[in-house]
Structures are given as structure tokens and as C-alpha cells.
């Protein structure tokens with residue numbers, strides 16, 4: 001698999017800054033469908049109350065991954081990007097709250113929206129462009145990094161919550 005070395009390096013640095021645990025899992029998907037399937041598969045490891053921060057540039061595959069998660073957990077027909085609405089809700093036994101903070105600039109804006117009620121609620125929260133939400137997130141949360149490695153491939157680094165006995169996730 002071909003990688004841009006410079007890109008890989010900066011990605012690694014970004015992961016280090018965010019205290020990525022040693023038991024992270026690295027996956028490379030070769031199509032949009034594989035990224036969707038990864039989201040559906042990970043749904044089985046997640047439970048109500050979990051918060052998932054999805055990092056990665058425009059078009060990196062964050063929304064594709066959420067589509068798979070929602071397919072596995074909710075009867076909802078489809079997932080669209082919540083860019084213009086900030087939040088899309090998908091009801092189910094475990095509801096999914098899909099946030100996209102791309103258009104927001106300050107953490108204060110998030111507090112005004114009442115995001116913390118969701119972050120500390122019973123559903124699964126998935127967050128695109130989560131950086132400004134970091135001060136509000138529960139300490140225990142998943143981090144997933146999406147990187148464009150070629151037009152059709154994505155390098156995806158999955159980091160389970162710290163102190164959550166995460167080794168068992170990959171058993």
C-alpha cells in the first residue's frame with residue numbers, strides 16, 4: 001500500500017498530541033462500502049453513553065462510517081451530513097446523536113446548544129470536527145482518526161476509551 005510519508009508523519013504527531021493509547025487498531029479500507037461496514041462492525045462494541053470523536057479532513061470518510069453505525073443500531077432510512085443542522089438524531093433501542101461542528105467556532109456555542117445533555121446522556125454520540133467540543137467531552141470517549149491515503153483508500157485509526165479495559169475490544 002502506498003502512503004505519503006509526510007502525511008503519515010503529521011498524522012502520527014496528531015495522534016500523539018491527543019494521547020492515543022497503545023492498543024489502537026489501524027485499519028485500511030479500500031472503498032466507501034468498507035468504511036460503512038467498519039462503522040456497522042464497531043457498533044457491536046459500543047454502548048449507550050459512549051461518545052465517539054471522529055477526526056479527519058473533508059471527505060475523509062467520517063459520515064460514511066456514521067452511516068454504518070446508524071444502519072446497525074437504528075431503523076432510520078439514511079444518514080445525511082448534519083453540516084447545516086449541527087445535529088441529526090437516529091432513534092432506536094440505543095439512539096445515535098450525530099453532530100457536525102464544522103461551522104461552529106467556539107466551545108461557548110456548544111454550551112448554548114446544550115450539547116452536554118447529549119454527551120452525558122444514554123445514547124451514542126458521534127462527533128465530526130470534534131476539536132471545539134473537547135473541553136466538554138466525558139474523559140472516557142472513543143477517538144477515531146480518518147486519513148485519505150489515496151482516492152479510494154482511507155487509513156482509519158480506532159482508539160477505544162482509555163481506562164475502559166480496552167484490550168478486550170480486539171479479542
Ligand SMILES: Nc1ncnc2c1ncn2[C@@H]1O[C@H](COP(=O)(O)OP(=O)(O)OP(=O)(O)O)[C@@H](O)[C@H]1O
Nearest residue numbers: 029030031032035058059060061062063064152154
Ligand atoms: N475508502 C473509503 N472510505 C470512505 N469514503 C471513501 C473511500 N474512498 C472514497 N471515498 C469517498 O470519500 C468521500 C467521503 O465522504 P464523507 O462525507 O464520509 O467524508 P467526511 O469525512 O464526513 O467529510 P466532511 O468533513 O466534509 O463531513 C465520499 O465521497 C466517498 O465516496
Ligand SMILES: [Mg+2]
Nearest residue numbers: 062063081128
Ligand atoms: Mg461528514
